[in-house]
Amino acid sequence: MTQTAIHPETIKAGSTSSRPPRRRGSAGGRREKPNHLAGVLATVWLLIVAVPLYYLVAASFRTRQDYLSTNPLNPPADPTAENYGTVFEGGFPTYLVNTAVVTVATVAIVVGLCVPAAYAIARNTGRLVQRGFSIMLIGLAIPAQATIIPVYLLITQMRLYDTLLAIILPTAAYAMPVALLVMTNSLRDIPKELYEAQTLDGAGPFAVLRSLVLPLAKPAITTISVFTALNAWNGFLFPLVLTQSKDTRVLTLGLWDFQGQFGTNVPGLLAAVTLSVVPIFLLYLFGRRYLLGGLTAGFGK
Amino acid sequence: MQTGLQRPSAWYATPALLFFGLFALVPMVLVVYLSFTDWRGFGFPGLSGTENWTRLVQDGEALDSLGLTLLFMVLSWLVQTPIAIMIGVWAAGKQRNRAVLSTLFFLPLLLSTAAIALLWRSVLDTNFGVTQALPVLDRFNFLGDTSIVVYTVVFVVSWQYIPFHTLLYQAATRGIPASLYEAATIDGAGRFKQFFQITLPLLRYTIVTSSVLMLVGSFTTFDTILILTGGGPGTATRVAPLYMYITGFSAYELGYASAIAVLLLLLGGVLSLVVTRATGFRNMQSEQEGV
Numbered sequence: 282m283t284q285t286a287i288h289p290e291t292i293k294a295g296s297t298s299s300r301p302p303r304r305r306g307s308a309g310g311r312r313e314k315p316n317h318l319a320g321v322l323a324t325v326w327l328l329i330v331a332v333p334l335y336y337l338v339a340a341s342f343r344t345r346q347d348y349l350s351t352n353p354l355n356p357p358a359d360p361t362a363e364n365y366g367t368v369f370e371g372g373f374p375t376y377l378v379n380t381a382v383v384t385v386a387t388v389a390i391v392v393g394l395c396v397p398a399a400y401a402i403a404r405n406t407g408r409l410v411q412r413g414f415s416i417m418l419i420g421l422a423i424p425a426q427a428t429i430i431p432v433y434l435l436i437t438q439m440r441l442y443d444t445l446l447a448i449i450l451p452t453a454a455y456a457m458p459v460a461l462l463v464m465t466n467s468l469r470d471i472p473k474e475l476y477e478a479q480t481l482d483g484a485g486p487f488a489v490l491r492s493l494v495l496p497l498a499k500p501a502i503t504t505i506s507v508f509t510a511l512n513a514w515n516g517f518l519f520p521l522v523l524t525q526s527k528d529t530r531v532l533t534l535g536l537w538d539f540q541g542q543f544g545t546n547v548p549g550l551l552a553a554v555t556l557s558v559v560p561i562f563l564l565y566l567f568g569r570r571y572l573l574g575g576l577t578a579g580f581g582k
Numbered sequence: 583m584q585t586g587l588q589r590p591s592a593w594y595a596t597p598a599l600l601f602f603g604l605f606a607l608v609p610m611v612l613v614v615y616l617s618f619t620d621w622r623g624f625g626f627p628g629l630s631g632t633e634n635w636t637r638l639v640q641d642g643e644a645l646d647s648l649g650l651t652l653l654f655m656v657l658s659w660l661v662q663t664p665i666a667i668m669i670g671v672w673a674a675g676k677q678r679n680r681a682v683l684s685t686l687f688f689l690p691l692l693l694s695t696a697a698i699a700l701l702w703r704s705v706l707d708t709n710f711g712v713t714q715a716l717p718v719l720d721r722f723n724f725l726g727d728t729s730i731v732v733y734t735v736v737f738v739v740s741w742q743y744i745p746f747h748t749l750l751y752q753a754a755t756r757g758i759p760a761s762l763y764e765a766a767t768i769d770g771a772g773r774f775k776q777f778f779q780i781t782l783p784l785l786r787y788t789i790v791t792s793s794v795l796m797l798v799g800s801f802t803t804f805d806t807i808l809i810l811t812g813g814g815p816g817t818a819t820r821v822a823p824l825y826m827y828i829t830g831f832s833a834y835e836l837g838y839a840s841a842i843a844v845l846l847l848l849l850g851g852v853l854s855l856v857v858t859r860a861t862g863f864r865n866m867q868s869e870q871e872g873v
Contacts, residue, residue: 316773319672323683326669329741330687333705336712340704352715394598401594409592413599420606422854424802426823427847430830430840431612432605438626454605457598486590515694517805522831533696537809540700547704554697561692576691577749 341365341552348548364552371542372527373553376535380514383448383531387513388506390453391460395505399464400486400494404476414465420458425451429522436523447523448516448531456512460505463578467501468494507564507575514561532557613847616840623834634841644842646817647825648849650732651801654821657736658743658800659793666744666792670751671781684752691745699809702738725811728818735819739806743799747792754788755781794857801853802846822846 336353342360343351351358402414425432432451433442441447471493479489495502517533524530530538536553543549564572617634621627638644673684690698705712706724713719724734758781766776804823807813813820813828820828823846830839 319668322668323672323680326665327683327686330689330745332712333701333741334689336705337701349710353710353712354715390601394601397590398595398598401590401592404589405592405594407592410595413592413595416607417599417602420602422798422851423606423610424798424823424846424850426802426804426826427843427850428606428609428613429827430616430836430843431609433836434612434616434621434626435605435609450601451605454602457602457606461598480588486588486594490590490594515696517694517696521805533694536694536696536700540703547707547710550700551704554693554700557694557697558692565688565692573688573749576746577753 337551338555340548341555343548345546345548364546364548365556367543367546367549368539368553368556371539371549371553372530372535373556375528376530376532379445379530380532382445383452383516384510384513386445386449387453387456388509390449391456391509392502392506394453395457395460395464396494396498396502397490399461399468399498400490402461402465403468403471404486414461417458417461420455421462423455425455425518429518432519433522442523443525443529445524445529448519448529449513451519451523452513452516453509456509459578460509463505463508464498464501467498471497503571504574504578507571508578511561511572511575610847613840613843616837617844619837619840621836621840623836627837630837634838637838638841638845643817643820644822644825644845647820647822650820651822653732654736654803655797655800657733658739658803659796661736661740662744662747662796663789663793665740666747667751667782667785667789669744670748671755671777671785673748673752674755684748687748688745690742691749693742695742695805696809698738698742699806702741703810706734726815728815731811731815731818735807735810738810739800739803742806743796747796750788750792751785754785758784794854797857798850798854801850 332354339355339357340348340353341364342357342362344357344359344361344363347358401410436442436447436451441450475493475497476489479493484492515533516531520529520531520534524534536550536557539550539553561572615629616627618629618632619627620630620633669684669687673680673687693701703725704710708714708723708726713722713724722730725731762780762784763776766780771779802823803821804827807819807821807824808827811819813824822842826839826842826846829842830836
């Protein structure tokens with residue numbers, strides 16, 4: 282459970298041997314007999330994945346005329362970045378900043394609260410703490426959809442409706458059970474002796490947290506940060522119900538709004554969709570292991 | 583903070599617990615309260631009796647939406663599981679072309695639900711969509727025909743989530759010791775035999791994890807459907823969570839919507855309990871450590 286950061290690439294790197302690819306059975310066991318069936322199925326799936334994505338990017342560079350008149354699978358006849366300009370004038374920068382604020386704040390809350398909590402859960406065997414942990418794990422089974430109405434009531438009562446905080450607080454709360462689980466498992470893996478050695482040296486719990494827990498838990502902190510950030514970045518339900526005005530709109534809602542706003546300007550809409558993917562795509566390019574680790578946090582064994 | 587103690591005090595865990603309690607546990611209780619009110623979105627609601635519940639019991643539309651949710655869950659599982667296993671096992675191979683292709687296979691993971699739903703709306707558009715440029719597919723109105731729109735939704739949701747499950751299967755398959763396959767090859771077992779007698783049995787815990795996530799996930803799927811079809815045409819894709827949302831935030835019958843929400847909460851709880859008990863999900867986590 283704890284090695285949630287273990288994902289394909291690490292395993293791959295670790296197991297690369299001098300031998301030709303033989304690790305998987307149905308894989309390259311016998312080179313003389315390639316697996317045609319698998320090849321065909323993989324190609325079909327490749328088309329199902331790649332064609333819509335190609336269409337997305339291609340259409341975002343089309344002129345409207347081109348979009349309305351040509352085969353959607355042709356490359357853009359007269360590529361233009363005009364749609365991206367339209368998107369930037371249409372409120373996209375505000376949405377981007379709002380989403381960034383929501384994401385950073387949510388990650389800060391989750392990490393700030395879960396690291397000390399996980400430290401207590403891993404090291405304090407008292408009933409209170411352990412009971413609290415069990416209660417939080419119930420959260421793994423609560424669907425946010427089913428509690429959205431009372432959350433809406435709470436937020437309006439706290440006079441937070443239509444603020445970014447209205448998105449941040451519940452998003453953080455619902456990311457916590459998984460984050461805490463991942464974090465706790467990682468801290469439980471730190472050998473007891475290390476904690477004890479520090480304590481013998483006269484370090485208090487806070488000093489141990491700072492000089493032992495934080496450095497050793499870095500991979501887990503990265504994992505829960507990416508996990509939380511993805512949740513916040515892609516979140517739709519909380520912004521939908523808890524905000525309203527353009528000033529507090531986040532990207533996901535903004536995209537939905539573009540659809541109404543742009544009407545028939547589908548290239549404009551698709552340019553907005555493409556732009557919304559760019560930050561995550563960069564993470565995929567440059568930090569693939571962190572992204573995949575965060576995606577499968579808690580389950581990615 | 584008592585810094586003199588050897589171990590961290592309970593105070594370290596308190597802020598997290600309070601925060602979570604306020605925004606996740608309090609609402610769980612509050613939603614039950616709200617289901618006994620006729621709250622319409624203004625002020626703080628007062629109790630109004632059990633009328634929401636008597637209404638829910640007689641509400642044919644609610645029953646239909648639950649039936650649709652069940653159908654959606656079953657279809658999603660049936661579509662996603664075999665494909666995710668096949669691609670996951672395939673992608674676990676060491677060949678370079680597989681490594682490159684799996685990078686492409688995972689791309690849908692990068693798109694938000696909103697982005698995916700909007701993308702597919704235009705891909706399936708009956709005037710300018712991609713399907714209009716393809717043979718056979720151009721004959722269908724994927725989002726407008728009530729007899730196929732459910733399958734369209736299942737397809738789009740599968741397109742969104744198969745890469746995630748593929749990732750789980752890929753990692754699990756790579757964890758299977760190569761020696762098992764080597765021994766099987768010496769015994770003369772072919773590719774299919776190896777798949778069904780080695781790979782599949784050893785993936786059983788991953789199949790359980792993946793299925794639990796899939797079933798719970800499709801039980802609560804709502805945003806994809808909201809953007810893709812809005813529940814329509816008519817009520818053809820109005821699953822239970824969407825019915826709750828529309829009742830609550832379009833019709834502003836928040837009291838009645840809360841009753842539906844309580845039902846969802848209960849069913850969701852029962853579902854998690856049944857699936858985890860029936861499959862030994864929790865034990866699995868520890869057994870998996872050894873594999």
